Amino acid sequence: MTTADPAVHQAVLPTPRGPVSAAVVEALRAGPPADLPSHVSADPYGEDLQLALHVCYELHYQGFTGVSDEWEWDPELLRFRATLEQVFLDALRHDVPGGVDVGGVLDELLVEPVDAVGVSHYLRDQGEWWQMREYLALRSVYHLKEADPHAWVIPRLRGRAKAALVAVEFDEFGGGRGDRMHSRLFADLLVGAGLDDGYLRYLDHVPAEMVATVNLMSLCGLHRSLRGALVGHFAAAEITTAPSAARMAKALERLDAHPDCVEFFTEHIEADAVHEQVMRRDVIGDLLAREPGLAESVVFGVQATELLEQRLGEHLLGAWTAGRSALLLPL
Secondary structure, three states: OOOOOOOOOOEOOOOOOOHHHHHHHHHHHHOOOOOOOOOOOOOOOOHHHHHHHHHHHHOOOOOEOOOOHHHHHOHHHHHHHHHHHHHHHHHHHHHOOOOOOHHHHHHHHOOOOOOOOOHHHHHHHOOOHHHHHHHHHHHHHHHOOOOHHHHOOHHHOOHHHHHHHHHHHHHHOHHHOHHHOHHHHHHHHHHHOOOOOOOOOOHHHOOHHHHHHHHHHHHHHOOHHHHHHHHHHHHHHHHHHHHHHHHHHHHHHHOOOOHHHHHHHHHHHHHHHHHHHHHHHHHHHHHHHHOHHHHHHHHHHHHHHHHHHHHHHHHHHHHHHOOOOOOOOOO
16 A cells, blocks of 8 residues: 655644743744743653654754744754753653663663563553554654654764664665655555554644654754764664564554554564664674763663653553543544
8 A cells, every 4th residue: 555655745833732832833833033931941751841842853854834944943943942952851861870881771672571561562462453543643753754863873973883874774764665665664554554644643642752752863863962872772772673563563463454554563573683783783883882982872872762662651551551542632
């Protein structure tokens, strides 16, 4: 099943979730010069701050309908975004253990408790179709731009680390085939599940727990000082995706989903198992051989990724086991 490229049509500005996101959205609607607060007081993981950050970051991706491309580098908006970023970063750094043992934190990702019950376990074993559709809509906020945030780290790397990461990205972008790009496969998945494949179509539905996971990638990608963290994030994602994708494929088969839904996940099972080794040996190994001082940043990227994914998983399972929607706006 092939539909029109979801990136052709820009997203519309989302509905604000508080004074901080309202200030950003209203500024973009009104046009420069921006009139933005000089200080921010908001929950670093909350709906308001996370949506505000996401809107700022989206100006570096596909942008919004009716919003000038000139906003991307508007000094006042960048100043305001930096304030939001610092609040988010400070919280993440406070809430992860830190350290410099890169091998140790990566090894931990390979060990899954026998009694583990994550989102993919739940969907595989007992999830209902409405819960699966919520999960797919929620993940669309990232997967319709899959691997784009990680591309920003390419010019920040050198040697074997750069070449190896580009090889992984080449696979993510379909090996040169537009119809095989992972973002394209996810768009087909959405259509197969009876969902809208429009870019950021479900942003107003998606809670902060999911938005934060995407914001972490954008934050690390847009700052050279966080290049180690972005590599750590990418490695963590590749290590954990293959087993999770296998469970998701089984869940979709159990629910008798359209083959396009299953294909997205089966594509990731083998590919990401290979990518895991490339990221650990060729990307991180070479990066730290050149810049050993980045070990702490790599560890931070891995731990921050796990922290935000854990928060997301707890939100989803808490809602679903209580029989309610995990989205802000049910489908």
